[in-house]
Amino acid sequence: MVDIAVLGYGTVGSGVVELLDKNKDIVRNNAGEEINVKYILDIKDFENDKYKDKLVKNFDIILNDKDIKIVAEVIGGVTVAYEYTKRLLEAGKNVVTSNKELVASHGKKLLEIAKKHNVKYLFEASVGGGIPIIHPLLQCLEANNIQSIVGIMNGTTNYILTQMIEKNMSFDKALSQAKELGYAEANPDADIKGYDTCRKICILASIAYGEYINPDSISVKGIENLTLEEVKKAEEKGYVVKLIGYANKKSEAEIEVFVSPCAIKKDSPLANVNDVYNAILVTGDMVGDTMYYGKGAGKFPTASAVCSDIIECVNLKTTREINLRESRIMINKPELKVLEGTDLPILEE
Amino acid sequence: MVDIAVLGYGTVGSGVVELLDKNKDIVRNNAGEEINVKYILDIKDFENDKYKDKLVKNFDIILNDKDIKIVAEVIGGVTVAYEYTKRLLEAGKNVVTSNKELVASHGKKLLEIAKKHNVKYLFEASVGGGIPIIHPLLQCLEANNIQSIVGIMNGTTNYILTQMIEKNMSFDKALSQAKELGYAEANPDADIKGYDTCRKICILASIAYGEYINPDSISVKGIENLTLEEVKKAEEKGYVVKLIGYANKKSEAEIEVFVSPCAIKKDSPLANVNDVYNAILVTGDMVGDTMYYGKGAGKFPTASAVCSDIIECVNLKTTREINLRESRIMINKPELKVLEGTDLPILEE
Numbered sequence: 001m002v003d004i005a006v007l008g009y010g011t012v013g014s015g016v017v018e019l020l021d022k023n024k025d026i027v028r029n030n031a032g033e034e035i036n037v038k039y040i041l042d043i044k045d046f047e048n049d050k051y052k053d054k055l056v057k058n059f060d061i062i063l064n065d066k067d068i069k070i071v072a073e074v075i076g077g078v079t080v081a082y083e084y085t086k087r088l089l090e091a092g093k094n095v096v097t098s099n100k101e102l103v104a105s106h107g108k109k110l111l112e113i114a115k116k117h118n119v120k121y122l123f124e125a126s127v128g129g130g131i132p133i134i135h136p137l138l139q140c141l142e143a144n145n146i147q148s149i150v151g152i153m154n155g156t157t158n159y160i161l162t163q164m165i166e167k168n169m170s171f172d173k174a175l176s177q178a179k180e181l182g183y184a185e186a187n188p189d190a191d192i193k194g195y196d197t198c199r200k201i202c203i204l205a206s207i208a209y210g211e212y213i214n215p216d217s218i219s220v221k222g223i224e225n226l227t228l229e230e231v232k233k234a235e236e237k238g239y240v241v242k243l244i245g246y247a248n249k250k251s252e253a254e255i256e257v258f259v260s261p262c263a264i265k266k267d268s269p270l271a272n273v274n275d276v277y278n279a280i281l282v283t284g285d286m287v288g289d290t291m292y293y294g295k296g297a298g299k300f301p302t303a304s305a306v307c308s309d310i311i312e313c314v315n316l317k318t319t320r321e322i323n324l325r326e327s328r329i330m331i332n333k334p335e336l337k338v339l340e341g342t343d344l345p346i347l348e349e
Numbered sequence: 350m351v352d353i354a355v356l357g358y359g360t361v362g363s364g365v366v367e368l369l370d371k372n373k374d375i376v377r378n379n380a381g382e383e384i385n386v387k388y389i390l391d392i393k394d395f396e397n398d399k400y401k402d403k404l405v406k407n408f409d410i411i412l413n414d415k416d417i418k419i420v421a422e423v424i425g426g427v428t429v430a431y432e433y434t435k436r437l438l439e440a441g442k443n444v445v446t447s448n449k450e451l452v453a454s455h456g457k458k459l460l461e462i463a464k465k466h467n468v469k470y471l472f473e474a475s476v477g478g479g480i481p482i483i484h485p486l487l488q489c490l491e492a493n494n495i496q497s498i499v500g501i502m503n504g505t506t507n508y509i510l511t512q513m514i515e516k517n518m519s520f521d522k523a524l525s526q527a528k529e530l531g532y533a534e535a536n537p538d539a540d541i542k543g544y545d546t547c548r549k550i551c552i553l554a555s556i557a558y559g560e561y562i563n564p565d566s567i568s569v570k571g572i573e574n575l576t577l578e579e580v581k582k583a584e585e586k587g588y589v590v591k592l593i594g595y596a597n598k599k600s601e602a603e604i605e606v607f608v609s610p611c612a613i614k615k616d617s618p619l620a621n622v623n624d625v626y627n628a629i630l631v632t633g634d635m636v637g638d639t640m641y642y643g644k645g646a647g648k649f650p651t652a653s654a655v656c657s658d659i660i661e662c663v664n665l666k667t668t669r670e671i672n673l674r675e676s677r678i679m680i681n682k683p684e685l686k687v688l689e690g691t692d693l694p695i696l697e698e
Contacts, residue, residue, distance in 0.1 A: 019635055027492055144372070269642060272621050286653040288643065292642075294639035307635075
């Protein structure tokens with residue numbers, strides 16, 4: 001039996017705990033051992049919770065427990081989560097996470113600490129929720145020079161855009177509806193302003209090109225000022241509008257990365273990705289176009305990816321090492337044609 | 350430096366050799382060592398070939414060379430390829446392959462031999478060409494009970510169907526055109542009669558359910574008798590016709606598996622997969638729907654997957670063990686509603 005700890009008992013944290021309970025048999029079978037959640041760390045009280053006996057408020061209990069070799073960090077944010085992750089890795093514990101903000105901003109440093117202490121820092125859940133994307137990039141496409149990564153990586157904005165496109169709904173009305181349905185947070189800025197997509201494309205591009213790409217260094221435009229007129233103009237000309245995270249290796253010396261609502265031809269595989277679904281198109285020099293599609297967020301889809309990383313730690317699988325160079329090459333916004341009468345760059349996919 | 354051998358110097362074999370040469374740097378970087386093709390086995394002569402110094406005709410040279418720890422079997426078929434694979438595994442060599450026919454018919458036995466001799470038998474390239482699908486199923490979705498796998502897994506037939514749907518072309522004419530373009534073989538039976546799709550869905554279903562599913566045990570219908578009238582009738586009712594490999598876990602005691610042209614709603618993610626592209630929709634109890642899309646065949650896409658398996662052998666990554674039970678449960682054809690006026694089962698995806 002392997003004891004693990006879960007840091008943060010919000011949506012994803014409770015998903016991880018419930019998944020490991022509900023799918024105990026299949027997880028035991030695939031990990032080769034039973035996985036036991038020994039601790040759940042949260043500052044809140046959960047009086048009537050099924051797993052309340054596991055709840056602790058003191059991080060040091062987990063840090064100092066030698067039985068804990070694997071910790072899932074699903075707190076989110078870059079303050080406490082960074083501090084805890086750093087200390088856990090330094091204490092020789094493997095850490096898995098869904099925290100894209102932390103991976104995008106401090107992933108390079110944390111991977112170096114993990115390497116130094118001979119443990120893993122895994123983050124399959126940080127991009128695309130439950131969609132396998134980090135492992136395919138690292139393992140299955142490793143014989144390719146990755147040319148480009150173009151994706152719809154944020155479910156909230158894709159839901160809003162789908163409403164605008166299919167139901168002629170204004171941005172404000174679609175956002176209200178997304179909030180009502182639980183698809184958008186009370187403060188939706190990280191989603192609608194494109195920051196979330198920015199973190200994700202930076203994580204993927206860093207892995208694909210072996211260069212650390214700082215999310216602060218790229219051009220980001222969200223959908224908060226997109227008008228129904230622009231959406232309709234795109235429609236008339238055979239395009240749909242999607243919020244795109246884009247990375248393209250222009251040469252050995254230049255990578256183009258940006259986030260923006262873009263006009264996509266209706267027959268592109270990305271054009272039919274609707275509602276809260278995500279899809280990421282990865283083009284390699286040998287394999288050509290490949291696409292990965294699924295629910296990019298949510299309790300159990302995200303828990304699915306966190307738990308596959310936990311199982312990877314249990315199996316002691318040799319994970320391909322990620323060594324990121326400090327970015328030495330130019331990171332630019334691509335020069336794309338703009339759809340007439342709008343501000344929308346046209347993606348020729 | 351790691352010495353490897355390639356068995357079979359046809360389309361895929363030459364793709365593997367060329368990829369390892371062309372992408373030498375990235376392969377060395379990701380494998381941690383240079384990969385050197387020491388031998389290429391083929392009975393034919395290749396007088397003016399760039400790699401003719403590596404060509405051998407005697408299998409025993411490879412079998413008896415202790416430096417060869419990894420062999421790519423891309424001969425195809427189940428006779429010579431089976432014999433060679435068996436002897437290589439028994440001699441303690443890792444084998445990677447794109448040979449779906451062999452994996453579908455003798456994969457269980459070969460996995461057992463590989464396990465006994467502590468080597469790997471890897472076959473990412475056997476389904477979906479270069480599309481990552483075996484690894485995502487085995488590794489990334491391992492915290493899920495896989496419910497269903499539904500896919501377009503044959504590029505030849507998907508090309509023919511796309512011509513029939515979009516250009517009103519008859520089956521015979523579309524087949525001729527596919528032959529001219531090199532998308533269909535001189536004898537296209539394995540593709541158009543659905544045998545190729547059958548092998549692939551059996552491989553995926555075996556992995557997903559841990560049960561060996563014999564390709565001879567499932568209902569297979571190809572597209573060779575599909576008429577333009579049926580295609581049009583589907584179109585009128587909002588459907589497109591696709592050749593589908595289908596596996597669904599109905600209960601702990603019953604799996605439904607079949608191959609047939611099916612009617613698919615136009616807004617399904619599978620409906621917009623055209624030409625020689627493949628796409629496989631995998632549904633897990635936690636992750637929900639995920640889809641994997643790309644070129645399902647071809648020289649370099651397939652070589653991309655073969656080479657990622659070679660790199661996995663070089664890295665000595667711990668691959669998740671596949672243990673297949675001899676099928677104890679019922680394998681049935683699903684009872685699906687048929688589209689009025691046609692023979693096409695309707696897929697509610």
